[in-house]
Amino acid sequence: MSSQLATILMAVIIFGTFLYFARPLLMPLLCALIVALTIGPLTGYAVKNGFPGWVPALIIVTILAGALYLAIVLLSDPVSDLVGRSAEIGAEIKEKFRFMERPLAALKELYATFSGSSGLAVDVSKPTDMIGSVLGTLAPAMLQFVLFFATLFFFVLGRAAMRQYIVNLFDTRDGRLRALKIYNDTERSLNGYLLTVTTINVCVGLVCALVTWMLGFPAPLLWGAMAFVLNYIPYVGPGMMHLTLFVIGLLTFDTLWPALIAPALFMSFTFIEGHFLVPTIIGRQLLLHPLAVFLSLAFWSWLWGPIGALLATPILIMVMVAADHLYPRNKQVLPE
Known part of the structure; x- marks a missing residue:
């Protein structure tokens, strides 16, 4: 038994290493x-x-x-335009969050105490080859x-x-029939889920662009496109968008309360979309367990970064469809 577990563990480690280096x-x-x-x-x-x-x-x-x-x-x-104004935006953000300097300094001092170092040494003597770094990123x-x-x-x-x-x-008739059902159900599940979610995300992006335009935010199309893409990532994506809108609101307005308008409106819309629209339109049969979604998101984000976060839910759907056919089980409602 222990040798089988060791073999399975080694196979999982080798497969994970292959996934990482072949990404x-x-x-x-x-x-x-x-x-x-x-x-x-x-x-x-x-x-x-x-x-x-x-x-x-x-x-x-x-x-x-x-x-x-x-x-x-x-x-x-x-x-x-935002990249060109990055220095100005950074200085403005630093000014708005000046009240956080003392807590951050305390945390830095605490980290230096436990780590035994006073900070990170950065060599600024060599100029950065910007063209080479850009080409090195764009070519792959x-x-x-x-x-x-x-x-x-x-x-x-x-x-x-x-x-x-x-x-x-597969050689047997049952094996071929099962493979055909898995393939067809995978297509049907991905089609029902991703096309519906894409339509909803387009509405989310349009609402975000409209709200930011009405509030006078710079580049409303950019925030709408960001909301569209990030809404594919469960839990984390909308949270990142809320934080982004809050920071842009701080740069747009002089006080705190107006900066909360855009995140509050977007949070209300994504709450309705996530808890009412998606379950009603997609149906309960395609809804996945929140813990499974979160673990899939955490694993693929850790392994493949942002692209892995976007692929986490479709991969989970494919795995769950195959598992339901390979290991059918009777679903029983347990008593409370």
């Missing part, structure tokens, strides 16, 4: 797979109605690439985007062949 390759591939499974029923419907497989594949890639290009064009000016990102779109195109193009290949991996 530049696995992240775009997994993103493309999730998107392809999400739109799988739609592409299947198009093929059944006489369209060749490359037509929905080309349409999906074109729409996503066009949306990405439009987002870059619309957000480049406000982002560059561009390669991952190319890999994502190419993989998505071939996933959508070969949906039927991939489905047939997965089913034919």
Whole structure:
């Protein structure tokens, strides 16, 4: 028994190490797979109605690439403006939070006492190669985007062949039927969840952009786009957006209370969206246990960073669908 546990533990460690070091390759591939499974029923419907497989594949890639290009064009000016004013914004934030200097100094002194060091030594003698660092960041990102779109195109193009290949991996009729059910239910669950959540997140982004525009915030489109993306991350995403709106409110207004208006309005809307809209529209069958969602979010965020946080819920849905078919169980309501 102990040898089996040791073998399983070693396999998990090796697999986790592989996931970590192969993340530049696995992240775009997994993103493309999730998107392809999400739109799988739609592409299947198009093929059944006489369209060749490359037509929905080309349409999906074109729409996503066009949306990405439009987002870059619309957000480049406000982002560059904020980056250009970063020194001014930093000084203003420091001035607004001057009352925190004494507690932070006490915490720093306490940390220095326990760690035995007075601070971090920073070598500022060497100038930063900004162009090299930017190119070093953009080049891998561009390669991952190319890999994502190419993989998505071939996933959508070969949906039927991939489905047939997965089913034919099993020899018995029961195994093939179970694989087919897992594949179909995974497509159906991801389609129902992600398309609905995307529609809701578009509304969340529009509401955030409208609220920030009415309150006179700079770059309302940027905050709307940020709200749209962060709302894919359960629990953490809306919290980050509340904090961001509060900080931008402090920079916009001179006093504290007006700065709380935007976070309060956004918090009210996300509370209604998370507790009433999503459960009502999606249905109880697709709602996951909050602890499972949180643990998945924590694990994939730790392993793959922000992209892992975005992929945490879709990966959990895929795992839960497969587990429900591989290990069916009778659901009984326990007494209180």
